[in-house]
Amino acid sequence: xxxxxxxxxxxxxxxxxxxxxxxxxxxxxxxxxxxxxxxxxxxxxxxxxxxxxxxxxxxxxxxxxxxxxxxxxxxxxxxxxxxxxxxxxxxxxxxxxxxxxxxxxxxxxxxxxxxxxxxxxxxxxxxxxxxxxxxxxxxxxxxxxxxxxxxxxxxxxxxxxxxxxxxxxxxxxxxxxxxxxxxxxxxxxxxxxxxxxxxxxxxxxxxxxxxxxxxxxxxxxxxxxxxxxxxxxxxxxxxxxxxxxxxxxxxxxxxxxxxxxxxxxxxxxxxxxxxxxxxxxxxxxxxxxxxxxxxxxxxxxxxxxxxxxx
Numbered sequence: 001x002x003x004x005x006x007x008x009x010x011x012x013x014x015x016x017x018x019x020x021x022x023x024x025x026x027x028x029x030x031x032x033x034x035x036x037x038x039x040x041x042x043x044x045x046x047x048x049x050x051x052x053x054x055x056x057x058x059x060x061x062x063x064x065x066x067x068x069x070x071x072x073x074x075x076x077x078x079x080x081x082x083x084x085x086x087x088x089x090x091x092x093x094x095x096x097x098x099x100x101x102x103x104x105x106x107x108x109x110x111x112x113x114x115x116x117x118x119x120x121x122x123x124x125x126x127x128x129x130x131x132x133x134x135x136x137x138x139x140x141x142x143x144x145x146x147x148x149x150x151x152x153x154x155x156x157x158x159x160x161x162x163x164x165x166x167x168x169x170x171x172x173x174x175x176x177x178x179x180x181x182x183x184x185x186x187x188x189x190x191x192x193x194x195x196x197x198x199x200x201x202x203x204x205x206x207x208x209x210x211x212x213x214x215x216x217x218x219x220x221x222x223x224x225x226x227x228x229x230x231x232x233x234x235x236x237x238x239x240x241x242x243x244x245x246x247x248x249x250x251x252x253x254x255x256x257x258x259x260x261x262x263x264x265x266x267x268x269x270x271x272x273x274x275x276x277x278x279x280x281x282x283x284x285x286x287x288x289x290x291x292x293x294x295x296x297x298x299x300x301x302x303x304x305x306x307x308x309x310x
Contacts, residue, residue: 001025001101001184004079005057008032008046011169012085015106016051018173019083024180026057027077032088033061066092074098081183083176084138093140101183103138106172110134110150112198115143120164122201123155124226125208127218130154131164133172135179137190144198147191149179160225160247204231211235213260213309217250217277224248224279232285235261235309237302243309246283246291253277263307269294270303 003024005016008031016029029052037044045053052059062070074095081101084091096103109119111134123131132152139145151174153167182188204227211220211233224245227233232244257273265271270281281294286302297303 001080001180002027002078003180004028004030004074004077004082004099005048005052005085006030006082006087006091007048007085008088009086010047011108011165011172012087012106013047013051014169014173015083015085015176016048017055018177019180020055020057022177022180027079028058028060030060030062030087033063065089065095081180083180085172085176090142091138096138096140104148104176104179104183105136105138105143105145106176107134107136107143108168108172109201110152111136111143111147112193112195114199114201116201117203119201120168121161121204121226124159124161124164125222127222128155131168133168133175135172135175142200144193147193148188149175149182151175157221157250160228162229209233211245211309213272214275217253217274217279220272220274220279221248221250224281237309238307242287244285245281246285248279248281251278251280259308261309263303263305263309266295266298266303266305270298272309 003019003026005019005026007016029048031046031048034043034045036042049059060073062073064070071094079099081099082103084103085106091103107119109123110132114122130152132150134150135148137145137148151171153171155164179188209227209231211223213220224233225248228246232246234242234244237243251271254277256276260273260275262273263270264273264278268280271278272281283291284294284297285291286297
C-alpha cells in the first residue's frame with residue numbers, strides 16, 4: 001500500500017521510522033508547519049519533518065486540509081492508505097474518505113478509554129495500573145472509529161509522562177507495522193467501540209498543574225509524575241514564588257493532616273502534608289532557576305520545616 005503519513009511530534013517519529021524500516025512505500029509525509037521556538041523565536045521543523053527529510057521522503061506542510069490546494073495535492077499523491085499519529089489537526093471528511101484502505105490512527109490508550117488530546121498524561125494522573133495502544137480506523141468523531149489492534153502496557157509507580165510516552169511510542173510503532181501487515185492480508189479485525197466504556201482525555205491546562213494538597217498523597221504523586229517532565233505540576237513557596245515539581249515519591253499514605261501543604265521534613269527532599277499521607281518532592285524547578293534536586297533547593301535555605309506551600 002502507498003502510504004501518506006501524517007504526524008508531527010516525537011511520538012509519531014517512532015511509527016514513521018518503524019514503517020520505513022519495514023520497507024513500506026511512502027508518497028509523502030505531512031507534519032504541522034514549522035514553528036518559532038526559544039528566546040530567539042527561531043523557526044524550527046517538527047521532529048517528523050526532520051526524520052522524513054533524513055529518510056529522503058517528500059515533506060508537505062499545508063496550513064489547511066480544507067482548501068482546493070490540498071485537494072489537488074491529495075489527488076496527486078494518491079495514497080492507498082493514510083497513517084495518522086499525533087498529527088494535531090482534525091481531518092475533514094473529504095480526506096477521511098479518500099484512500100482505498102482508509103485512514104488508520106495510532107492512539108495512546110486502550111480505547112474507548114481516554115479519547116482525546118492527552119490520553120497518556122490522564123492515565124497516569126488517574127493512577128491507572130495499565131494503559132496501552134490502539135490502532136483504529138478514523139471517522140468524523142473524536143477517536144470513535146472502529147478498533148483494529150490493541151496492546152496493553154503495565155504502569156508502575158516510577159513511570160512518568162516521559163517514560164510512558166517513550167514506551168507507548170515504541171509499542172505504537174510495533175502495532176502499526178502489524179496492523180498494516182494484517183490489513184494487506186485481509187486478516188485484521190474491525191471492532192466497534194463500546195460507547196458505555198468511553199472516557200475523554202482533555203488537553204492539559206494550567207489548572208490541571210496546580211497541586212492540591214487537600215487530596216491524598218497518592219493522588220498528588222500521580223499528578224506530579226503525570227505532568228513530568230512537561231508541563232510540570234506546581235505550587236508556591238511562602239513568599240509567593242512559583243515552585244514546579246519534577247519528581248516525587250509517596251512518603252506516607254495513612255497519616256491524616258489538617259494543615260495541608262505544610263512542610264513536614266527536609267531530610268531527603270521536601271516532604272509535604274496531604275489530607276491523607278504525605279509526599280516528598282525529589283526534584284524541583286524554582287522560579288528563575290534551573291532544575292535541581294529538592295535537597296539542593298533546601299540547602300540554599302529556600303524552604304524550611306513548617307513552611308506552607310499553596
